[in-house]
Amino acid sequence: MIRLEHVTKEFAPGRGIFDVSFTVEPGTIFGFIGPNGSGKSTTLRHLMGLLAADGGKATIGGFDCWKQSKEVKQLVGYLPGEISLPGDMAGADMLDLMQRLHGSDPARRQLLLKRFPFETKTKIRKMSKGMKQKLALVGCFMKDAPVYLLDEPTSGLDPLMQERFLEWIEQEKQAGKAILMSSHHFPEMEKSCDRAALIKAGRIIVESDIHELVRSSRKTYTIVFRTEVEAAQFAMQVGVEPNRMEVSFQTDETLSLNQAIAYLTQYDVQLIRPSADDLEQVFLHYYGEEESS
Amino acid sequence: MLLIRSLFKQVRKPVLAYAIGTSLYLLMLALLYPSMMKTGLLEAKLEALPPEVLKAFQYDKVTGFDTVLDLLGGNYYGLIFQVIVSLFLLSLAARLVARPIDNGELIVYLAAPITRNAYTFAVAIVMGIASTLLVGLNGLVLMVADWWMTGISIDDVILWRIQVNALLLLFAIGAFTLFIATLFDEERRAFSLAGSVLVLSIVLTILSGLSDKTEWLRYLSVFSLFNTTQLLEGTDHFLVHSVLLLILCLVFLTGAFVQFGRRSLSI
Numbered sequence: 119m120i121r122l123e124h125v126t127k128e129f130a131p132g133r134g135i136f137d138v139s140f141t142v143e144p145g146t147i148f149g150f151i152g153p154n155g156s157g158k159s160t161t162l163r164h165l166m167g168l169l170a171a172d173g174g175k176a177t178i179g180g181f182d183c184w185k186q187s188k189e190v191k192q193l194v195g196y197l198p199g200e201i202s203l204p205g206d207m208a209g210a211d212m213l214d215l216m217q218r219l220h221g222s223d224p225a226r227r228q229l230l231l232k233r234f235p236f237e238t239k240t241k242i243r244k245m246s247k248g249m250k251q252k253l254a255l256v257g258c259f260m261k262d263a264p265v266y267l268l269d270e271p272t273s274g275l276d277p278l279m280q281e282r283f284l285e286w287i288e289q290e291k292q293a294g295k296a297i298l299m300s301s302h303h304f305p306e307m308e309k310s311c312d313r314a315a316l317i318k319a320g321r322i323i324v325e326s327d328i329h330e331l332v333r334s335s336r337k338t339y340t341i342v343f344r345t346e347v348e349a350a351q352f353a354m355q356v357g358v359e360p361n362r363m364e365v366s367f368q369t370d371e372t373l374s375l376n377q378a379i380a381y382l383t384q385y386d387v388q389l390i391r392p393s394a395d396d397l398e399q400v401f402l403h404y405y406g407e408e409e410s411s
Numbered sequence: 412m413l414l415i416r417s418l419f420k421q422v423r424k425p426v427l428a429y430a431i432g433t434s435l436y437l438l439m440l441a442l443l444y445p446s447m448m449k450t451g452l453l454e455a456k457l458e459a460l461p462p463e464v465l466k467a468f469q470y471d472k473v474t475g476f477d478t479v480l481d482l483l484g485g486n487y488y489g490l491i492f493q494v495i496v497s498l499f500l501l502s503l504a505a506r507l508v509a510r511p512i513d514n515g516e517l518i519v520y521l522a523a524p525i526t527r528n529a530y531t532f533a534v535a536i537v538m539g540i541a542s543t544l545l546v547g548l549n550g551l552v553l554m555v556a557d558w559w560m561t562g563i564s565i566d567d568v569i570l571w572r573i574q575v576n577a578l579l580l581l582f583a584i585g586a587f588t589l590f591i592a593t594l595f596d597e598e599r600r601a602f603s604l605a606g607s608v609l610v611l612s613i614v615l616t617i618l619s620g621l622s623d624k625t626e627w628l629r630y631l632s633v634f635s636l637f638n639t640t641q642l643l644e645g646t647d648h649f650l651v652h653s654v655l656l657l658i659l660c661l662v663f664l665t666g667a668f669v670q671f672g673r674r675s676l677s678i
Contacts, residue, residue: 127675163676163677163678166521166522167521168521168675168676168677168678169675169676169677170675187526187527188524188525188526191522191524192524192527193519193521194522196518196522198515198518198522198678200515202514202516202518202678203516203517203519204421204516206521212519215417215519216519216523218413218417219413219414219417219519219520219523219525220524222521306584355629
C-alpha cells in the first residue's frame with residue numbers, strides 16, 4: 119500500500135534522506151524509529167507530496183506521491199509532527215473545516231471525541247499541547263482512510279490517552295488499514311508495530327519484523343550484590359565498571375546470559391534487574407554502533 | 412468553493428476594515444468638500460505648497476477643484492492610495508500564503524485532497540474579491556454621497572474609470588505579492604522583498620515629480636499605470652494602462668502557479 123523505493127532528497131551535503139526503501143502492507147503497523155533530525159518527518163513529507171525527491175519513488179495505493187498527490191491524499195489520513203493550526207479558530211470549527219475538506223464521517227468524529235475528549239469550544243491558541251494533539255488525532259482519524267501517516271502521534275498525550283491511542287490503531291489495523299508511525303516512544307512502538315525501520319542521518323540502518331528485532335538485540339541486566347567487593351570482582355569478569363554494589367552489563371556474542379549466570383553463582387546476589395525497554399536497547403545498540411564507526 | 416469560502420473567512424476582518432476605513436475617509440472628504448470650497452482655504456493652502464510636493468501627491472492646479480474627484484485625486488488616489496493598497500495586498504499575501512508556509516498551518520489544506528494549483532487559484536480569487544470589495548465600496552460610497560448631497564458633482568464615467576483602473580492596479584500588485592509569497596519559506600523574507608519593491612515604486616513616483624529631469628523615473632514604477640491626474644483631465648491612456656496591468660497580473664499569477672506547484676514545502 120505504502121511503498122518507498124530508493125528515495126533520496128539532499129537538502130545540503132550529508133543532510134536529507136538517502137536511498138530510503140520500505141513497504142507497508144494493508145493491515146499492518148510500521149514503526150519508523152530514529153533520533154531527532156534523522157529524516158523521519160522528511161520521509162513522511164515525501165509521502166504527502168510536500169517534497170519532491172531527487173531520486174527514487176514514493177507511492178501510495180499505486181499513485182505517485184509527488185505527481186498524483188490529490189489521489190494520494192484521498193487515501194491518506196495525516197498527522198503532522200508539529201501541530202500548527204490557526205490559533206483564532208475554536209477546536210470545533212477546525213474539525214468542521216477538516217470534515218468538509220476531507221469529506222469525513224460525522225459519526226466517526228463523535229466516536230473519536232468520546233475516546234479523546236477535549237473542550238472543543240476552546241480557541242486553538244488557548245489549548246495545551248495535549249489538547250492540540252487530541253484535536254489533531256480526531257481530525258486525522260475521523261477520515262476513514264485506508265492509509266494513515268502518523269508523525270509522533272502520542273507526543274503530549276497523557277498515559278491514559280496513549281493507551282487509548284494504541285487501542286484505536288489496533289482496531290484500525292484489524293480493519294485492514296496500513297499505518298506508518300514515527301515515534302520516540304519505544305514501549306508503544308514495541309506494543310503496536312508489526313515491523314519497524316531504524317533511520318539515522320537519513321539512512322535506514324535496519325528494517326525488520328519488530329519481534330525479530332527485539333529478539334536479536336543485546337539485553338542489559340543490572341545486578342545488585344551484597345558487598346562492593348563482590349560487585350568489583352564480577353565487574354572484572356564481565357569487563358565493565360561497577361557502580362558501588364551495582365553492576366550493569368550487556369549480553370552479546372562474547373558474553374551469553376548463561377555465562378553471566380555461571381559467574382553469578384559464586385556471589386551473594388541481592389537483585390537481578392533486566393532492562394525494561396527492549397526496543398530502546400535495539401535503538402541504542404544500532405545508534406551507538408553507527409556513532410563509533 | 413469551500414476552499415475560497417474558508418480562505419476568505421480568514422481575511423474577512425482586515426479586508427472589511429480596509430474597505431470600510433478607506434470608504435469612510437472618502438465619505439468624510441466628500442462631505443467636507445462643499446464647505447472647503449466655500450471658504451477657499453484649501454486652494455489658498457495648496458497655493459503655498461511647492462509644485463514638487465503637489466506633483467508627488469498628484470495634485471494638479473490646472474484642473475482646479477471643480478468636483479470632489481479633483482480633491483480626491485490628490486488627497487486619496489495619489490500617494491495615500493499607493494501606500495494603502497501596498498499594505499493591503501502585502502498583508503493579504505502574507506496571511507494567505509507566506510505565513511501559512513512559514514508556521515506550517517498550510518498543512519490543514521494540503522493534507523486534504525487539494526492540489527497546490529487549486530490552493531493558488533483560491534488565494535488569487537480571494538485576493539481578487541478583496542480588491543473588488545475595497546475599490547467597489549470606495550466607488551459606491553462616492554456615488555451615494557453624490558446622490559445624497561449637492562455641490563459634489565461627480566462624473567460617474569470618470570469615477571468608474573478611476574475605480575476600474577485602480578482595481579486593475581490592485582490585481583497586478585496582488586499577483587506580484589502572491590508570487591513573491593510563494594518563493595520563500597519565511598514570511599519575513601517574502602514581506603521584505605515584496606515590500607521593498609513596492610516602497611521603491613512609491614519613492615520613484617515621488618522622485619519623478621521633483622524635476623523635469625527625473626520625470627522618467629515614474630515609468631519604472633507600476634503606479635505610473637494609474638495616473639489620476641490624467642484620468643481626471645481625460646488625457647489618460649486608459650486602455651493601454653489596463654492591458655499592461657492585466658499582462659502584469661497574468662505574468663505574476665503564472666509565476667505563482669509554477670513556483671508554488673513545483674517547490675518543496677517543509678511543513
